[in-house]
Amino acid sequence: MLLSQYDKSGRAQVVVRDGTEAFELATGASLHQLALDCIARGDSLRDRVAAIGLGRAVDLAQLYEDRRLLPPVTHPDPAHLHLSGTGLTHLGSAATRDAMHAAAEAETDSMRMFRMGLDGGKPADGAPGVQPEWFYKGNGAALVAPGAALVSPGFAGDGGEEPEIAGVYVIGPDGTPHRIGFALANEFSDHVTERANYLWLAHSKLRPAAIGPELLIGALPASVEGLSRIRRGGEIVFEKPFLSGEANMSHSLANLEHHHFKYGLFRQPGDVHVHMFGTATLSFGAGVATEDGDLFEIEAAPFGLPLRNPLKQAAPREGRAEVRTL
Incomplete structure (x- = not known):
């Protein structure tokens, strides 16, 4: 359904x-x-x-x-909808990230974290496994509807797609998270800023994201095969399959959910959470430079209609952000 x-x-x-x-x-x-x-x-x-x-x-x-x-889920108060995600969770994710952060003759933090996930991301006894990389993207003000533009701010290095699956949750009155379902997600990020310095990852993730259009109710298939593409005018400038689902991941979904909801901050009654589980396919990793007006398309059969969003590049802002003293 x-x-x-x-x-x-x-x-x-x-x-x-x-x-x-x-x-x-x-x-x-x-x-x-x-x-x-x-x-x-x-x-x-x-x-x-x-x-x-x-x-x-x-x-x-x-x-x-x-x-x-x-979006398939919204909250009447956008401040009570939280967008977050994990990285380096997929079996094909380490190579692209490692290449972005590589230093001569040294194993990167990205590769070390990926290996930690391989070793301890799927504990067999049901106990918590190793914690993944985690990042915050914003609240409901950053959640974009299917078909609406993903706006890259004027100060950004770039605006690139990340095709992912997201879990969608609501918190019950007693603080228990309840998973509503799963959706396709475009975890839109700034990979140029991230590549410049890994400590800027947090900055690179503060961008809008889109989910949907439809929400899959029930269990996520063990293996999900999808397609990510970019259209520029009448031409496809990037197209590549992506794999997700636990069979293609170094962490179990239960482990990723545990390490998000273990924080009391994320168990506030009535709140909605959209938590993205990571990707292994990026056009940035293939050398594609996105342009204003590009159309991102992400599709996978279990999720119904494809997720489509155009890229809009905001104009640079003059000067620095102004703060006024009261």
Whole structure:
């Protein structure tokens, strides 16, 4: 089952797709409200959707074309939606990152962290494994809808895609995280800034991100095969497959989730979390320099419609950020 949301007269309307046809869920509740309702009732999301029932059929592709699709999950207060992620979690991720940070005849911190994940990222006994690289991207103000522009700030070195899978969560009243589902994600980053100095990784990640358009409900397939491409005008300037899912990762999802939600800060009731699990495919690693107007496309069969977002380069700002004394 796939869930999505679109803007219906200023509110988020949940759409259900199980096969080729899509229908409105027969409620005015957003997915955030629906998830909290499931927690309160002790229902699964599938059972709650079945109990509520379906309304009229909708054309998701047309809603996409009309720019009416929303991120599959939102929060009424964007400050209570958190975007974060992990890196060096995929079996193919180390080579690109290592090349970005390589020093002569020295193993990089990136490669050491990758090896730590290989050795201890999937503990067999269910205990916590080694912690992954972790980064913060922003709050709900940085979450971009499918079809909307990913804006690279004027001070950025570049704006590049990162095709990933994200887990989407809501925190219950007792502080327990509940996973709603999984979505395609473009964890948009500044790889030029990151390459200049690894300690600038935190800066390079403070960029918008997009997820969706649809949310996969239930278990994530062990292996996910997708495709990442960049269109420039009528030409495809980059296209490469990507692999995700636990079979292609050095960490288990449970381990990545543990090392995020072990912090009490991230277990505040009602909050929404979008946590991205890492990538192994970057156009930057293939030598592609993105340009204003490029269209990023990320697709994988289990997730329904592809995630498309154009790149918009913001104009440089004159001077430094002004701070005023009160």
